[in-house]
Amino acid sequence: MKEICITVNNEKRYVSVEPNEVLLDVLREKLGVKSPKCGCERGDCGACTVLLDGNAVRSCLVLAIEVEGHSIITVEGISADKLSTLQEAFIQFNSFQCGYCAPGIILAVTELLEKHPHPTLEEIKESIAGNLCRCTGYTPIFDAIMALTKVDQHTTDAEKALSQDRNPALQ
Amino acid sequence: MAIAHEFSYERPQNLHAVLELKDSYRNRALIYAGGTDLVVNIKEGMVKPELLIDIKDLPELHKLCLDNGTLYIGAAVTFTDLIDTEFVFQACPMLHDACKTVASTGVRSRATLVGNICSAVPSLDSATPLLCYEAVVHCASVEGTRNIPISEWFLAPRKTAIKDREVVTGISLKIPKEKSTSVYLKLGRYGGEDLAQAGWGIWLNNAYQYRIAHCALAPIPSRAAVIEAMLNGKELTPQLIEAAVALIPQEINPISDIRSSKEYRLHVSGVMLKRGLLAAIDRMEGRVVEPAKLLGGIT
Numbered sequence: 001m002k003e004i005c006i007t008v009n010n011e012k013r014y015v016s017v018e019p020n021e022v023l024l025d026v027l028r029e030k031l032g033v034k035s036p037k038c039g040c041e042r043g044d045c046g047a048c049t050v051l052l053d054g055n056a057v058r059s060c061l062v063l064a065i066e067v068e069g070h071s072i073i074t075v076e077g078i079s080a081d082k083l084s085t086l087q088e089a090f091i092q093f094n095s096f097q098c099g100y101c102a103p104g105i106i107l108a109v110t111e112l113l114e115k116h117p118h119p120t121l122e123e124i125k126e127s128i129a130g131n132l133c134r135c136t137g138y139t140p141i142f143d144a145i146m147a148l149t150k151v152d153q154h155t156t157d158a159e160k161a162l163s164q165d166r167n168p169a170l171q
Numbered sequence: 172m173a174i175a176h177e178f179s180y181e182r183p184q185n186l187h188a189v190l191e192l193k194d195s196y197r198n199r200a201l202i203y204a205g206g207t208d209l210v211v212n213i214k215e216g217m218v219k220p221e222l223l224i225d226i227k228d229l230p231e232l233h234k235l236c237l238d239n240g241t242l243y244i245g246a247a248v249t250f251t252d253l254i255d256t257e258f259v260f261q262a263c264p265m266l267h268d269a270c271k272t273v274a275s276t277g278v279r280s281r282a283t284l285v286g287n288i289c290s291a292v293p294s295l296d297s298a299t300p301l302l303c304y305e306a307v308v309h310c311a312s313v314e315g316t317r318n319i320p321i322s323e324w325f326l327a328p329r330k331t332a333i334k335d336r337e338v339v340t341g342i343s344l345k346i347p348k349e350k351s352t353s354v355y356l357k358l359g360r361y362g363g364e365d366l367a368q369a370g371w372g373i374w375l376n377n378a379y380q381y382r383i384a385h386c387a388l389a390p391i392p393s394r395a396a397v398i399e400a401m402l403n404g405k406e407l408t409p410q411l412i413e414a415a416v417a418l419i420p421q422e423i424n425p426i427s428d429i430r431s432s433k434e435y436r437l438h439v440s441g442v443m444l445k446r447g448l449l450a451a452i453d454r455m456e457g458r459v460v461e462p463a464k465l466l467g468g469i470t
Contacts, residue, residue, distance in 0.1 A: 019180035019223065022210065025173055042211045043278055044364065055251070055280040061210040062281070063203070065180050066225055108277060129363030130275020 004068035008033060009077030017064040024048045024059040027074065035075040035103040039132075046131030049104035050074050056111045075103040078110055086110060086148060093144035097135035105131045109145055118149050174214055182225040186232075186311065189224055189338055194313045196222050197335040204232075204247050205281035207274070208290045224338075232340060237262050242304075242344040246286075250279035262346045264454060265353035265372050266300035268462045272357040273297065275364040285339050288324065291331045291391070292366075298325065298392030299355055299372030302384035304344040310337040325391035351376035352454040356447045356462050358439060360430060368431040369440055373447040375455065379404055383444070388423035388436055395422040398444075412448055416441040442466075 001016045008031060015030050024041075027033040027050070036059050039047030043058040050059045051073040078084050086106055089095070096102040105128050112119055112127040119127070124145050133141065180203075183189045193200055200222040203209055212218045226232055232247040237258045244253070250270045253259050260267040273279055273287070273296055287297050288308070298321075300306075306321040310333060319332050321342075326332060333339065353374035359365030370386040381402040386392040398418045405411055425436035443466065450460045 018177070020174040020177055020213075022174065041214065043207055043274070046275065046277055049277050056277045057281050058207070058277050061206050061278075063180065063206065063210065063223070066182070066203075066227070111276075125362070127276050130277050 002065060004065060006064075006067050006069075007071040009073060009080065010071075015064075019063065019065050021064045022060055023050070023062040023064045023067060023072070026064040027059060027072070033074050033076060037100055037103060039100070044130070044132070045101075046104040046108065046128070047101055049107045049131065051107055051111060054111065054114070056108045073107070075106055078106070084110070086113065086145070089144035089148050090141075093140045093147065095136060095140040095144045096133075101131055101133040101135075105133065105141060113145075113148065119145075121146060124149075174210075176213055176216065176219050178213075178220050179222045180225065181222060182228055184228055186229055186340070189226060189229070190311060190313045190336075192222065192224050193338050194336045200224055202226055202246075202286075202289075202338055204283045204286050205249060207278050207282040208286060226338075234341065235259075237346070240346045240348060242266075242346055243341055244284055244343070245341045246339050247283055248285070249281060249283050250287075251276070253284060254279070263300060263304060263344060263353065265303060265355045265374060266297070266344070268355035269296040269300050269357070269370075269372065272355070272359075272367075272370075272463075278364070285342060288321075288342070289331060289333070289339060291325055291329050293328050293390055293392065294366045294370070294387035295392050296355070296357055296367055296370055296386060298386050299370055299384040300353065301342065301344065302392060302394050303353060303372050303374040303382040304346070305382075306342050306344045308332075308339055309341045309343065310334075311340050312337045316340075322394070325393075328390050347376060349376050349378065350455075352451060353382075354447055354450045354454055354460060354462055356443045356450070356465055358443060358466050362463065366430065369425075369436050369443060371440065371443045371447050373444075373451045375448075375451050377455070379406055385423060385440070387430075388425045388440060390424070393422075395419075397421050407448055407452060412445050415448070416444055419444065 003016045005014050013031055017026055024036055027036055036050050037047035039045035041060045043061045048060040049056050053071055108128050108131055201220040203223040203225045227247050232245040234245040235248045236243050242262050250273050253270045284297050301321045308319045308324050310317045324332050355372045357370045358368045367387040369388055372384045374382040381399050383395040383398055398415050419440050425433045427433045446465045454460045
């Protein structure tokens with residue numbers, strides 16, 4: 001057992017881990033961060049996606065002991081004060097049903113938008129190719145993200161633009 | 172699923188310490204970089220290491236550079252690093268193509284090219300550029316270094332030429348001086364993350380020399396020497412392409428598995444080789460080629 005310090009959602013957390021504990025289990029079971037989900041446990045489904053130093057990774061394949069001194073961001077971290085514009089867009093476009101894939105997809109797309117604020121549909125598809133959704137058929141997910149690509153996501157105008165761009169099916 | 176198997180973890184700060192550990196533990200210690208294969212293998216009980224040696228703190232293993240016509244890729248360089256580095260595409264388009272087809276973004280941000288060739292599965296996308304650019308695998312142990320040509324690296328599925336006490340430190344690829352280009356075509360069952368049903372890499376230069384490699388079509392990724400010999404020195408014509416396609420059954424030895432049948436792999440290889448050769452010519456003449464779109468289907 002070794003005590004490590006991880007910055008989880010901008011807060012320093014100390015936790016004792018064994019070398020064979022994966023980050024997903026430590027986040028969920030020891031630190032109470034429940035948004036990363038346990039799906040396939042072999043890196044295929046993307047439900048456990050977290051941002052490790054800003055990059056989307058599979059937390060089921062990362063040993064917790066190695067993230068000592070690094071920063072982890074989960075959905076709890078990007079919506080600490082209020083929902084992000086991406087999350088708002090997901091609500092407006094009805095982009096999740098059971099919700100199991102949503103935290104992973106939101107983080108994968110958060111990384112994408114951080115690096116490419118105006119991605120093409122193809123770039124969006126590529127960024128979430130490893131995040132499986134079995135409910136939505138992906139179309140409402142792409143719609144939500146595409147609506148955001150037309151605006152600067154980091155301004156309050158984004159919310160205004162989104163409300164104008166509301167999915168007609170929901171009005 | 173928690174990992175049932177117990178092991179120790181070390182994160183050495185210099186290469187000498189890595190080599191010392193590897194020397195004393197031999198095959199009981201495994202190198203941990205991206206972990207995208209290794210952690211799955213430990214979870215499934217396929218390997219039971221006593222020690223994992225994390226090599227990510229060693230700056231020299233993160234080295235990625237193009238120097239004097241040699242592309243050097245350190246053991247901790249990830250697929251995302253390779254995709255995002257402009258000179259990789261300029262120097263070796265096939266490597267860039269192949270890296271983009273590996274798994275998904277969340278895996279590529281951790282998985283390393285060196286880890287990929289150490290796993291040495293038959294469907295190894297990144298093997299085709301390494302074979303076509305005649306890469307050299309740099310290994311180190313306490314006794315010194317050893318350079319292994321990629322043609323001698325793959326021995327059998329999941330088996331490579333590395334010895335128990337050795338660690339791979341990097342790979343280098345010779346980028347030809349003359350005008351040349353290359354392309355990698357991968358066929359999966361769908362766009363997005365899937366292992367290859369078939370993969371073909373094609374390199375050619377302005378003197379009509381060809382290097383062709385395939386993966387997922389034989390026990391190990393290999394060069395297609397018979398086809399290369401037939402094509403070398405000749406300008407591509409529709410008849411020549413047909414003649415090359417006719418030689419495919421002599422080059423590959425596919426199996427039927429969950430991803431496709433042997434017969435399908437034999438057939439689709441002809442389609443891929445033909446489109447790949449034409450795409451390489453397109454690239455040679457300066458046209459933009461998007462390999463993912465060359466085989467149709469849903470992306």
